[in-house]
Amino acid sequence: MRWSSINKKINNVPTHIIIIFTLIIWIVPTLGLLLTSIRPLPAINTTGWWTVLSAPRGMKTYEQACASCHGQDGKLLTAADLTNPDIVKKYPRSTQLTALLQKEINGQPHLGMTPLPEAQESADIAAYMKRLSNLDKTPKITLNNYVDAIVGYRGTQTYTEDCKTGKQSLDLKCNLSDLVNPRGMGRAFLNSLIVTLPATFLPILFAAFAGFAFAWLDFKGRFLLFAVLVGLQVVPLQMTLVPISRMYAQLGLNGTFIAVWLFHTGFGLPYAIYLMRNFLGGLPRELFEAAYLDGASHWTAFTRLAIPLALPAIASLGIFQFLWVWNDLLVALVFLGGSKPVMTYQIGNMVTSLGAGWQLLTAAAFLSMLLPMVVFFALQRYFIRGMMAGAVKG
Amino acid sequence: MNKKIKVLVGLLLAGMLIAACAPVATPAPTQAPAPTEPPAPAPTDVPVAPEIDCMGTASGDEISMLYQWSGNEEENLNKILAPFVETCGIVLKPESTRDQALLDTRVKAGTPPDITFWNVTQLTQYKDLLVAMPDLGVNADNYADYWKAIGTVDGKWLGLPVKADPKTLVWYNPANFAAAGYAVPASWADLDALVEKMVADGKVPWSMGMESGDATGWTGSDFIQDILLVTQGPEYVMGIINGTVSYDDPGVKAAYEIYGKWAADAKYTVGGAQGTLSTSFLNAIHKVFSDPAEAMMVKQSGFAGGEVKATYPDLAYGPDYDFFGVPGAKGLQGGSDWMMAFSDKPAVKALVAYLSSAKGGKMWAEVGFDLTPNMAGADAYTDPALLKKAQLLANATGFTPDIGDSIPGGFGSAEWKAIVDYLNGGNLDAALTAAAAVQAEALNK
Structure with a gap:
């Protein structure tokens, strides 16, 4: 082996150590949470998750x-x-x-x-x-926490046990309809989806239009308007909760999905427009000139030229906005609250004010992580590309 | 356009369409079944006054409510309200959060819930907006005078006490006590002697862990308030709440020192000061009932029983876990939840009437959602632990709400900070002076 390649390998060692160390720091707690979520409550309360594979106690x-x-x-x-x-x-x-x-x-x-x-x-x-002697029949691993979280079980045993003895709570039917019980994570998943998809799609749509206009249409004061729009990013959304809640109350929008869609669209737009304009503005001018020479309208140039070229930017915007809305608690809590509970809201409701029932919280947390992980892994190649979007011109 | 994108956009649009239609299909969380026709009374029936007075509510009327209960607590509330919901056909729109900012935001935005179940401090905070209980048709006879006094602000009775949770309790394992030959103490001196005897026997008397996230310290403030009830009595505690007794009074300092002697010493509590500060309050309960037990006693309110049952399903209330009132305490300390109304619509009136009625009190006791201050429920408890607690409450010469909950403006946090600072080895006088400053600012503004 040549010295230079050995040197290269040695040079890489610190990087690898740092990466592995970071990985461990992130993965160990996550693994602990995952293992905790599949253990029964008495086991969680008395022993640590790392004992899950060890021999039975004693x-x-x-x-x-x-x-x-x-x-x-x-x-x-x-x-x-x-x-x-x-x-x-x-x-x-x-x-x-x-x-x-x-x-x-x-x-x-x-x-x-x-x-x-x-x-x-x-x-x-x-x-x-x-x-x-089989007096202690607690299983090592159970899916009960997940079942209880999905159906929104609120009792002191488990959903399966209560259903067997017929002592289930008033709003549970012990059939498939429990999957969308308003207090469960199942329904919350649907609600989160209903909130998130339009709240991701709408700002991207408007930002694509606006970004194109700011980049390629000539009109008076477009730089001023663009600066004002981008400047709007500094408005903290917490400041606007009370006035917007009042406005919504007058319009009768409180507690509707439209309220959250509008709110997230509004607050997502400044950054989205900024990113889209910079990306679209970085495309070569000759491309558009050629298209216009060939008789393309603005609409054709937008749909046939700008949008396909801007796909990486759109995808990365999509991921950012999706994750932001999916993980948002504040806006959903204030404008939807308990009438249409989303996942972030429902996770907190699994435990009582004194911390009982927290085994459900671990399962609920994992359920809420599922979709973001799928989205992230599906679109991750756009992720890095998108972060660079608009960062360098040319 | 790329085909994939078209499909994606199509899916999105379809999703939005479904979503737009969804509200119609969404049933309210606790939708009332349509009120059933009352069966035709048999001719021999003597007409009796209905147990539930609907106050002329129309079926389908809604009550929006906001409370801090969740999980199993929410379940209990639903059971208690079920007869009312069925009889009157009222649709409840419940919302649950432990974030008081949500309540404040709603009220500021002019869209408060019809009713809320919250802490006693909110009676003062929202005194100008709340509807007085007598205007809502409350059955005042079912409540002891001290409850009405706590719920009265500027001469108006603004909140209905719905739930009381006595905290002046010590949980222990009777089997362990019997094995070691210990008896339940009858006076504070007995308790002190018992603690010393346990230490002499090489046992750890207390499990005092108090870690609870940003609320760390609350089990400590509960403990100190109980000590104050022993050494000073309920009038003194109410004095702290009213501001006539400053929090840096020598009496408070003495209580801190009694507490600190136990809470900061590994001989008296599991892990000493660091154990007290870093063990979670739930774990502190487990340590008394684990096998082998790490400590003999834990001072905690009623929920500890449920926590023991969930963690050690093979233990039974009575032989394996039980509690006694803090011996020598003149009066009880307890958390309480209050119903307050921002609306005086008929449905709200009917709800107030129901909760304060004999039927409402009995339902609350039967379901066993802690104790009900409604005297009609006093003998309806089915759970032996609740029954015992109810007797403690009935025999109590006074009831003091949690000091931290009762002084507005974040005094609770100031109290916790004082305790944490003290246990961390800080100067006690300085810690109490800082808390007293917060107390003075909150009460004399």
Whole structure:
């Protein structure tokens, strides 16, 4: 191997380390959240997500202290069959188990020469005995959190369990219609989609028109108008919530999708126009002159020339606007609120004010991430290209 | 144009079309079933006064409401309101948020909800906009005088207390207490002795974790308020709320020192000061009921029972987890939720009448959404833990709302900051002086 290529490899090492480090920093918490979202609540509350693949609690301690007499499977002694729930039920926790182990059996110490286990070990053995005897049937992995989040379950058990016993809440029917229960993430997904698609499409449409006009149509004061429009980006949207809410109240728009579409279109336009104008303005003038010479109208030049060439810019705008609207809570909360709940709104509603039910939150968070990830991966090659759009002229 | 793009645009347009039509197809979240025709009364029936007075509401009338409840709490509210919704055919338009800015935005924009369930401070904040309870046909006889007093601003009774959550409780594991030979303390001196005995036995008495995001410190402020109820009494606590007692008073300082002795020492609480500051309040509950238990007691309001049940499904209320009132407390501390009305339309009147009626109080107690201040519900609790709490409330010589919730202008945060600073080793006098300044500004503006 030549020195130069070895040098090159070594030069790349720091970059690779930084990239891998960043990846780990981002992926570990996400992985933790994902694993948490597929665990049942008692498991989440008592052990960390990294224990999901380890042996059941207490198995090792049991094998050291008990397996020699009771057997690996607990069935060796028929008089003290540890798979019999009726026997194990009497020693649910370390206090009862330790008391039992302190007693003598037939004049001999229960454990023979083995020292009495510590409280922690005793608790672990008790927990493992509950597994052996099938008293503790909590599964390691469950989809219940996702089901409960999608249907908007609000009880204290799980949706499947409640439906089996017929104790489900008033607004659940235990059939497919629960998928669009107004309190669930299923309906929220639809609502988010209904909000996001037009709120992405409309600003891009108007920005394409406006960008073309600012770039290629000659009219008086277009630079001033453009500067004013771009300057509008500095208006913080929080400032306008109250006045616009008042306006909407007069027009009867509060709580309708139109309200959010208009709001997002309005606030998305300045940046969108800026980006489109710069991109379209960077196209070669000769191209348009040739088209006009051949008799093209502005409309033809726009649809046949500008739009196909501006696809990367449109795609990147689309991603930005889509992610922004999809992840927006404030606007949706103020103008839609609970009447047409979107995903960001509904995620917060999974937990009570005192934090109960937060296992649903992990599942709900993942559900809300699904579509943005699909969009991002589908359009990511436009992403970088689009960020450069309009940045360099020529 | 590219074919793909055409398809995409077509899809988008179709989506918008569907969306535009969607509102029509969207059922209201808690749509009332059409009121059923009342069955023809049997001829021998003696006419009885209807349990629910609809106040002449038309079927299909709407009530928009905004509250902080979500999850299981929302479910409870729906169950409580179900008979009312069915009888009167009212359609509820509920919205849930814990962000008070939303309520403020709606009110400022001139589009407040018809009713809201919020904290007692909002009674003062919106006193000019709220409709007084007597104008809405409240059944005043069902409420104790101290409740009416808390809900009265400038001589007008503006809010209906709907939910009370006594916090002056200590949760413990009776099995662990029995195994170690401990008895439930009957007085503050007993509790102090018990704590010392636990330490001598090598056990950790308290689990005091208080981490709760940007609300970190609230379990600490609850604890200190309970200590104040023991050492000073309810009048003193109300004095802090009214501003007659400054927050840097020696009595408050003494309570902080009692609290700090426990909360900052690893002998008395799990993890010492750092454990108190960084353990989440939910985790703090688990530590008392885990196996083996890390601590013997946790001071927490009623929701701790539900949290224990959800985390350790094999534990049973009574033998495995139970609570006692903070011994020696003269009066109770509790959170309370208040219904306030921005509208006096018939549907709202009917709702106020229902919630304050005997039927409403009983429903609230049966569903078991904490306690109802409505006296008609006093003996209707089915849950043993709630029943015990209701007895505590009934025997209480006074009820003090949470200090932080009751002083407007962010005093709650100032209180929490004082506690966190103190536990972090800061100067107690300085921390209390800073909190007292916020208190003075909020109350004497």
